[in-house]
Amino acid sequence: MSVPTHGAFRAPFARALASARFSCRNRRVLASAWFAALAVNVAAPLSAAAKTPAPKPALDASAVAAPDSYSADTAQQIFAAGGNAVDAAVAMAFTLAVTRPDAGNLGGGGFMTLLVDGKPYFLDYRERAPQQATRDMYLDDKGNVAPGMSTVGHRAAAVPGTVDGMWEAQRRFGKLKWKQVLAPAIHYATDGFQVDPRLQQRRDAAAKSFAGKTNFDAYFANLKAGAMLRQPELAQTLGRIASDGGREFYEGRTAQMIAAQMYGHGLITSQDLSQYKALWREPLAADWHGYRVITAPPPSSGGLGLIQMLKMRADLQPAFDGLALNSAPYIHLIAQIEDRVFADRQRHIGDPDASPVPVAKLIDDAYLAQRAAEVKADEAPAGATVKPGVDGGAATEKAQTTHFSVVDKWGNAVSNTYTLNGDFGSGVVVDGGGFLLNDAMDDFVIKPAGAGATGAASTPGAADAEPDAIAPGRRPISSMTPTLLLKDGKIALAIGTPGGSRILTTIFQVMTNLYDFDMSPTDALAAMRFHHQLLPQKTIYFEPYRPAPDELATQLKALGFTVEQQSFNGDVQMIRVDGTTPEPASDPRGGGVARVIR
Numbered sequence: 001m002s003v004p005t006h007g008a009f010r011a012p013f014a015r016a017l018a019s020a021r022f023s024c025r026n027r028r029v030l031a032s033a034w035f036a037a038l039a040v041n042v043a044a045p046l047s048a049a050a051k052t053p054a055p056k057p058a059l060d061a062s063a064v065a066a067p068d069s070y071s072a073d074t075a076q077q078i079f080a081a082g083g084n085a086v087d088a089a090v091a092m093a094f095t096l097a098v099t100r101p102d103a104g105n106l107g108g109g110g111f112m113t114l115l116v117d118g119k120p121y122f123l124d125y126r127e128r129a130p131q132q133a134t135r136d137m138y139l140d141d142k143g144n145v146a147p148g149m150s151t152v153g154h155r156a157a158a159v160p161g162t163v164d165g166m167w168e169a170q171r172r173f174g175k176l177k178w179k180q181v182l183a184p185a186i187h188y189a190t191d192g193f194q195v196d197p198r199l200q201q202r203r204d205a206a207a208k209s210f211a212g213k214t215n216f217d218a219y220f221a222n223l224k225a226g227a228m229l230r231q232p233e234l235a236q237t238l239g240r241i242a243s244d245g246g247r248e249f250y251e252g253r254t255a256q257m258i259a260a261q262m263y264g265h266g267l268i269t270s271q272d273l274s275q276y277k278a279l280w281r282e283p284l285a286a287d288w289h290g291y292r293v294i295t296a297p298p299p300s301s302g303g304l305g306l307i308q309m310l311k312m313r314a315d316l317q318p319a320f321d322g323l324a325l326n327s328a329p330y331i332h333l334i335a336q337i338e339d340r341v342f343a344d345r346q347r348h349i350g351d352p353d354a355s356p357v358p359v360a361k362l363i364d365d366a367y368l369a370q371r372a373a374e375v376k377a378d379e380a381p382a383g384a385t386v387k388p389g390v391d392g393g394a395a396t397e398k399a400q401t402t403h404f405s406v407v408d409k410w411g412n413a414v415s416n417t418y419t420l421n422g423d424f425g426s427g428v429v430v431d432g433g434g435f436l437l438n439d440a441m442d443d444f445v446i447k448p449a450g451a452g453a454t455g456a457a458s459t460p461g462a463a464d465a466e467p468d469a470i471a472p473g474r475r476p477i478s479s480m481t482p483t484l485l486l487k488d489g490k491i492a493l494a495i496g497t498p499g500g501s502r503i504l505t506t507i508f509q510v511m512t513n514l515y516d517f518d519m520s521p522t523d524a525l526a527a528m529r530f531h532h533q534l535l536p537q538k539t540i541y542f543e544p545y546r547p548a549p550d551e552l553a554t555q556l557k558a559l560g561f562t563v564e565q566q567s568f569n570g571d572v573q574m575i576r577v578d579g580t581t582p583e584p585a586s587d588p589r590g591g592g593v594a595r596v597i598r
Contacts, residue, residue: 055117055410056410057409057410058409058410058411058490058580059407059408059409059410059411059577059580059581059582060409060580060581060582060598061409061581061582061596061597061598062075062079062085062088062406062407062408062409062582062596062597062598063406063407063575063582063583063584063594063595063596063597064076064088064092064404064405064406064407064575064584064593064594064595064597065404065405065406065494065573065574065575065584065585065586065592065593065594065595066092066404066573066586066592066593066594066595067096067100067103067104067402067403067404067571067573067586067590067591067592068096068099068100068196068591068592068593069593070095070096070098070099070188070193071092071095071096071099071100071104071404071593072092072593072595073184074088074091074092074095074184074185075088075091075092075406075595075597076595076597077091077184078091078176078180078181078184079408079597081176081180082175082176083174083175083176083180083181084173084174084175084408084410084412085114085116085406085407085408085410085412085413085414086114086116086169086170086172086173086174086175086412086414087170087174087175087176087180087181088406088408088414089112089169089404089406089414089416090166090169090170090174090181091180091181091182091183091184091185092404092406092416093162093166093404093416093418094106094166094181094182094184094185094238095184095185095188096402096404097162097185097234097238097435098185098188098189098193098231098234098238099188099193100199100402101199101220101223101424101435101436102199102202102203102206102400102420102423102424103400103401103402103418103419103420103423103498104402104418105160105162105418105419105420105425105435105436105438106160106162106163106234106237106249106435107157107160107162107420107425107430107435107436107437107438108127108160108161108162108418108419108420108421108425108438108440109125109126109127109158109160109161109162109165109418109419109438109440110125110126110161110162110165110401110416110417110418110419110480111123111124111125111126111296111300111416111417111418111478111480111481111482112125112165112169112414112415112416112417112482113283113294113295113296113414113415113416113482113483113484114169114173114412114413114414114415114484115294115411115412115413115414115484115486115491116173116412117412118411118489118490120283120285120294120484120486121280121283122280122281122282122283122284122294122296122297123165123168123169123278123279123280123281124161124165124278124279124280124281124297124299124475125161125162125164125165125166125168125278125279125418126161126299126440126475126476126478127158127159127160127161127438127440127475127476128158128159128161128272128276128473128474128475129158129159129441129444129470129471129472129473129474129475129476130158130159130266130267130268130269130272130472131267131269131271131272131472131473132267132269132472133267133441133470133471133472133474134470134472135448135469135470135471136447136470137155137446137470138150138155138441138446138447138470139446139447143447144447145446145447148209148213150439150441150442150444150446151209151422151426151439151442152209152210152213152214152426152427152439153213153214153265153266153426153427153428154261154262154265154266154267154426154428154437155265155266155267155441156425156426156428156438156439156440156441156442157262157266157267157268157425157426157428157437157438157439157440157441158268158438158440158441158476159268159272159273159276160249160276160437160438161276161278162418163241163246163249163250164246164247164249164250164276164277164278165278165418166246167245167246167247167278168246168278168280169414171246173412178242178245178246179242179243182238182241182242183242185238186235186238186239186242189230189231189232189234189235189238189434190230190232190235191230192228192229192230192231193228193229194226194227194228194229195223195224195225195226195227195228195229196225196591197225197226198591199223199225200223200224200225202400202423202424203220203223203424205423206422206423206424206427207220207221209427210424210427213427214426214427214428214429215427215428215429215431216424216427216428216429216436218429219231219429219434220424220429231434232434233432233433233434234433234434234435235434236434237249237254237433237434237435240252240253240254241254249273250273250274250276251273251274254430254433255270255273255274256270257430257431257432257433258273258430258433258437259273260431261428261430261431261433261437266428281297281352282297283295283296283297283303284296284297284303284304284307284359284363286307286310286311286363288307288310288311288314289314289515289516290487291485291486291487291492291493291515292485292486292487292489293306293307293310293483293484293485294483294484294485294486295307295481295482295483295484296480296481296482296483297352297359298349298350298351298352298357298359298477299349299350299351299352299475299476299477299478300349300477300478300479300480300481301345301349301477301478301479301504302478302479302480302481302503302504302507303481303483303504304344304345304349304357304359304362304363305341305342305344305345305479305481305504306481306483306504306507306508307363308337308340308341308344308362308363308368308371309337309338309341309504309505309508310508310511310512311363311365311368311372312337312340312341312368312371312372312375313334313337313508313512313516315368315369315372315373316333316337316372316375319333319375319377320333325513325517325527326527326528326530326552327552327555328552328555328556328558328559329377331530331532331540331556332377332381332556332559332561333375333377334532335381335532335540335561336374336375336376336379337372337375338505338532338533338534339532339533339534340371340374340375341504342501342533342534342535343534344362346534347467348362348467349467349468349477350466350467350468350474350477351467351468351474351475351476351477353474353475354467354471354473354474355466355467357467380559380560381537381538381559381560381561400419400420400421400422400423400498401417401418401419401421401480401498401499401500401503402417402418402419402498402571403415403416403417403482403496403497403498403571403572403573404416404496404573405494405495405496405573405574405575405584406494406575407491407494407575407577407582407584411490411491412491413484413491413494413575414494415482415483415484415494415495415496416482416496417480417481417482417496417497417498417503418480419438419440419478419480419498420436420437420438420439420440421438421439421440421442421443422439422442424436425437425438425439425440426438426439427439440476441470441476443468443476443477443478444468444469444470444474444476444477445466445468445469445470446470448466448469479499479500479501479502479503479504480496480503481496481497481503481504481507482496483495483496483507485511490577491577492576492577493511493514493574493575493576493577494574494575495507495510495511495572495573495574495575496572496573496574497570497571497572497573497587498570498571499568499570499571500568501531501533502531502541502566502568502570505529505530505531505532505533506529506531506570506572507572509527509529509530510524510525510529510572510574513527514576521574521576521583521584521585522585524585525572525574525585525586525587525588526546526588527546528542528543528546528548529542529543529546529570530542530543530548531566536562538560538561538562539561539562539563539564540556540561540562540563540564541564541565541566542563542564542565542566543565543566543568543569543570543589544565544566544567544569545569545588545589547565548563548565569587569589569590570587570589570590571587571589571590571592572585572586572587573586573587573592573594575594582596584596
């Protein structure tokens with residue numbers, strides 16, 4: 001069977017269009033016909049659709065660790081059609097824009113770390129501040145932060161990057177046709193998906209913030225557990241992107257819809273959209289325990305912080321000898337490491353295109369050995385003033401993000417983390433487009449030190465950071481840390497998680513569980529986790545999934561810490577490769593799916 005031509009592909013859609021009277025029922029028929037045509041492409045033989053011949057398989061199977069079953073099913077369909085890890089990842093991202101509207105997105109941004117044909121790559125499709133953005137745009141006439149302005153409504157939205165990021169990745173490395181990878185997402189938007197109870201819980205919580213301020217309820221009031229959610233406007237948007245390419249979102253009808261939604265309310269213009277480009281950056285790389293760590297560079301703070309934590313922990317191995325994992329003395333040492341990592345983060349990390357970041361110095365072995373030497377087992381929490389060590393803050397973004405990991409049988413791998421920032425972003429849905437816009441402007445420091453007597457970051461407890469102050473075209477700092485681990489140049493681990501500033505500490509703990517304590521992937525994910533950062537001082541956070549036992553809490557308090565429980569559980573999605581066998585694992589804290597695909 002040959003792949004349909006453009007005209008043949010559009011014929012079923014055209015016939016449905018000619019006969020439809022645009023009743024609600026007929027719109028569903030029309031959209032179903034559109035998907036049916038797309039499905040032909042998904043089923044097309046690889047020989048007709050492939051851009052390059054497939055190399056000999058390097059692994060026993062492909063694998064995916066995904067935040068929901070729909071995105072895992074999508075990956076399975078793409079692999080069955082002959083796609084590679086990049087095809088699967090892009091298809092999953094578009095599917096999650098439908099089935100996880102709280103975090104998956106067209107109107108947000110993120111990072112992707114890739115291994116393709118043995119070479120690592122990093123794609124930055126983070127959102128950008130509009131050209132009309134100003135440093136003090138969220139301050140009132142008295143110079144104080146205006147509550148909610150950077151988190152709810154049109155002015156909270158930065159220029160989205162997701163669609164261009166997916167377009168860039170798939171154009172460069174995908175094997176299938178663009179329309180093929182969007183077909184599953186169009187199916188779920190057209191025919192619907194069954195709402196998970198957790199998704200309704202997140203909707204109910206977010207709706208309280210958006211009530212009377214956005215059009216959120218007009219689109220998501222019927223998002224109820226067990227119900228089928230159909231999104232016809234989103235299906236049409238995905239159809240335009242599938243037909244006209246990723247730049248349609250930035251230069252076509254969809255871009256016009258965004259600009260119209262913003263007019264008179266927000267800052268994003270048609271020019272902002274047309275000027276947006278995802279960027280290929282050099283990934284951060286470091287050696288650790290005989291592996292090569294490949295992770296996210298700035299504007300992510302997470303990759304740099306992860307490398308710092310791993311190396312300092314290794315330098316301090318004699319101090320850790322004999323300590324039980326997650327015992328009070330163990331946590332005390334890790335907290336001191338984290339103080340130093342977050343101090344460097346505060347001072348130095350921002351958009352590297354706007355302000356140089358001394359990356360090489362911050363991950364230099366000698367520098368980190370010097371920082372590790374400052375850590376003392378008997379030091380009281382915050383007993384010594386910890387400052388940035390080069391030459392200290394940074395806003396901490398929200399935890400509501402999503403991550404997935406993919407490995408294909410040829411040894412290619414993708415670790416992708418993307419976000420709307422808060423649950424359901426700004427709460428603004430693009431009328432006619434059916435997708436939410438982010439509130440990523442809140443990831444900037446919205447009141448830098450120079451804006452008043454004291455700086456105010458976007459999250460209580462975060463410190464001032466001039467590199468992350470708002471400026472036109474700037475990309476805000478992020479903790480998203482999609483990470484790959486290589487052994488002798490081959491994929492050994494793909495890992496990532498949502499969690500805001502908890503992302504890097506979570507990934508660090510899971511990697512330590514795997515490689516320092518020889519845990520299985522399942523046990524490494526299920527183990528207790530904690531979080532600490534420089535501010536608030538002397539505070540250790542535990543999670544609802546596995547809170548601190550009373551005895552441990554008492555011991556930490558005796559050491560001088562405050563022990564608190566956070567409301568967020570992580571959702572790590574990872575794939576470890578043991579020789580030629582992929583071992584996917586999904587965090588028991590979430591509703592994800594780990595699947596081997598043969």
